[in-house]
Amino acid sequence: MKLCGARPAVDPRLVRPRWIVRARPYLIIAPALLLLIGILYPFFLAMYYSFTSYTLTRPIPKFIGLANYIAMVTDPGFLHSTLVTFGYALGSTGIELLLGMAVALLLDRETRVSKILTTTLIFPMMIAPVIGALLWKLMMQPSVGILNPMLAMLGVNTRSLDWAAKPSTALPSVILIDVWIYTPFVALLLLAGLRSLPREPFEAARVDGASRWFTYRNLTLPMLIPIMTIAIVFRFMDSLKMFDIIYAMTGGGPGDALMTYQLQAYTKGYLYMNLSYGLTYTMVLWVVIYFVSQKLVNFWNKSQQRAAGM
């Protein structure tokens, strides 16, 4: 048996033919891998289908080359879908990072208030995103909801405020829900990062009389970069493919206001049964996620090395 570390004195009874020893790790992993490959196979199928004309009414895949992709790119709604997909991902990830950082810094002070409040952060994070969206739907609803009356009390003109039901406010509304659900995740991640920082540099800075802002910019922030990158990896990848919140709120509407790639794939590929065409959207999304995640993971590796060298 090969272990990481020094080689132990091996009992002769345990000596096995070489190929078994070599194959053992693969054999142990095989069940898990097979289980997932059974699920991965459809993914390769999806790749192939996106180059065919395959619909539920014509269930014989016929190779048509790039026709689906050309149809998608020349569709006037494609640019809009692209903008909504990236707008949602950048908007929610950006706000969550800023707000999460602020909340983490405030919670790091270990006052009585912050201790009680840290536990409650679990609630939005753990309930299902669909249910989180429904909570907000309940509040945004004009007659049953509470948001408009509350804003009216603060003097905001709410007569035309219709949240996700209106194209102009639909995207900010769903981003707000994403922010509600996932800011706690970012905050807890950054809080764990803040608490794991070494003490000495901060004490040295205090002795030298450095201002808070200076310490934050030159010590805290650079040391937190690896953990911030992790937060971005999770939030950006997940919000690029967010489906639950948008589906629960509007199903992609009003009109095509919230038709992200995932919503397009669901609507065209599943509801309208034009499988091949719907799958072209998921393929574009997959390529985007693949490249962005690779870049981010590389950056994370580098930033970790840099932070360790400090």
Added chain:
Amino acid sequence: MNTLKSRLRSLAADGVLIIYFVFVLFPILWMVLTSFKRTDELYTTRFFFHPTLESYKVITIGEQFVSGTGAFRPDFPKFFMNSVILSVGAVLLSLLVGVPAAYALARFRFKGKESLAFTFLSFRFAPEFAVIIPLSIIYRKLGLYNTYFGIIWVFQLITLPLLIWVLRGYFEEISPEIEQAAQTDGYPWWQVFIRILLPLVRPGLAASALLAFVFAWNNFVYPLVLGGSDVQTVTVSALSFLSSEQAYYNRMAAACVIASIPEIVLALSIQRYLIRGLSFGAVKG
């Protein structure tokens, strides 16, 4: 003077925190309030109303129609049980194949180890519809559509990468010398694994299994596309309260409360390990 200033600053910071937490907690409070409202009070009241358990009763036991000619029997209890069966099943299957895989990825040195590990991770970030649109056709052919096993299998995309990555970190923390000592005592590797290693990683095992359960429970897309009415889950059924002729916001709220309770309880019980699990072991927390 200085202490007064810093106390004021601390108070102001607490104030800002409290505002954020009103934002966090108010939607939940509003859902709980709504779930106790009578249907006729939904549109006429805000904070003051006659609290009733009617919504909970209707979605769990059902209601007798006023005319006495029939009864409405709710599907919600069945959907709740479906969620339990599917999530527990998915976690058990993941434990069965994932724990050994995590161990192998932590301990053995072999070719292609890191790329295998990343293959597992990449499932976590795959766009769901690329998998489930073709899968919906295959499932119908294989007879797996609308079955427990079909959903449990596809749930492995969520539960298995999580378990493997989190547990791998826990296994790596155990010193190889402990294993070597047991091996020189003559125990075969699988006995070392069961008798010595598993007890050592128990906290990580419990935490990642419970977290995997929560994620399976929360999932919406897979049962939406691959499950029919036989295996429908609470997340999918929560939406149905709004699609009927009258929007029963109070019943929907009650369903959301019931569907969220298991996860909140589980999350509170693994609070210490939560960040490590949520970040797939990347942040030790």
